[in-house]
Every structure is written in structure tokens, then in C-alpha cells.
Amino acid sequence: MQFEKKGLPSPGVYKKEELDLWKLLPSMQDMFSDGGSGAVVSFLGIVKSIGNNDKRVEYLEIEAYDRHANPVIQAICEETKEKFNLEFVGIWHLKGSFKVGEPLVLVVIAGKSREEVFPALEEAVRRYKTEPALFKKEVYEDGTYAWLSAKH
Numbered sequence: 001m002q003f004e005k006k007g008l009p010s011p012g013v014y015k016k017e018e019l020d021l022w023k024l025l026p027s028m029q030d031m032f033s034d035g036g037s038g039a040v041v042s043f044l045g046i047v048k049s050i051g052n053n054d055k056r057v058e059y060l061e062i063e064a065y066d067r068h069a070n071p072v073i074q075a076i077c078e079e080t081k082e083k084f085n086l087e088f089v090g091i092w093h094l095k096g097s098f099k100v101g102e103p104l105v106l107v108v109i110a111g112k113s114r115e116e117v118f119p120a121l122e123e124a125v126r127r128y129k130t131e132p133a134l135f136k137k138e139v140y141e142d143g144t145y146a147w148l149s150a151k152h
Helices: 026-032 067-083 113-132
Strands: 012-017 037-047 057-064 088-099 103-111 132-142 145-148
Touching: 012 067, 026 103, 037 113, 067 088, 067 113, 088 113, 103 113
Parallel strands: 012 088
Antiparallel strands: 037 103, 057 088, 057 132, 088 103, 132 145
16 A cells, blocks of 8 residues: 555544654655655644634544544545545544644645645545544533534
8 A cells, every 4th residue: 555655654543642643744755755746735624712603612522433434534545546646645534632723634635736636635625524434522611512513
């Protein structure tokens, strides 16, 4: 698989303690230095301080059904890579408890030009938010909480 030979973890869901998303992206620098990709884009999803209902967020809980989520995320990567004729697609999503400002997900897309990578990134983000068995609970400073639907 493309990830093992590049020294990267496979796309999928990881416990927060298992993977540092802030360090993962810079570790890919050598991967793109041969000039095979003319464009690399990334999306780093971070816990926001104001929830979807305008309440102040204290923390966010992410749960996953790994046996479903991991193969689905891997399929999203493979299908997006093929559909847009890309060099590389990776999605890494974390699970656990997250404070405001902490990263939750990293999506990296590499291809020949920006015409391929931007629409591919948008599709990959839309798909990881709706297809894998990932569950997100916002816990608010007032002690209430809300389970968020896939569109969030």
C-alpha cells in the first residue's frame, strides 16, 4: 500500500494519543519533493469554540465504530484518488476527548495541478463527514450537550 512504503500511518481513525496531526503533515515533505505533484492541499479540522447552536463549547467527544469507519475512510481515499487522477490522498481522523483548538482530522491531497486537488479536497472532506461511522458530541460550558449530525 502507498502509505506503508512512504512511512505513513494508513488512513483511518486513531486514538488521540496515537497520532499527532500537527506533526504528520510536515513529515510528508520529502514525499512531494520529487516534482511528481504540482499541487498539495490539506485540510486540518479543529475544535471550534462556538458550537453549531451558538453555545460556547467546553470540549468535543468523538467516537467511532472502527470496523466500519476505517474501511470507509480507506475507500474514500482510493476512490477520490482514482476519480481525480491524483498522486496521493490521505485522511486521518482522531477519536477521544478534545479541547477547543485541538485538531480532529487531517486530509491531504496531492496531484498534478490545482484544478484537480481543490475539488478533490472538497469531495474528500464532504465524504468523511457523512460516510464513516463517526459520532460527534459537543459539550457546552453550560453543562448541556448535543450529538451532531453528519452534516456538521
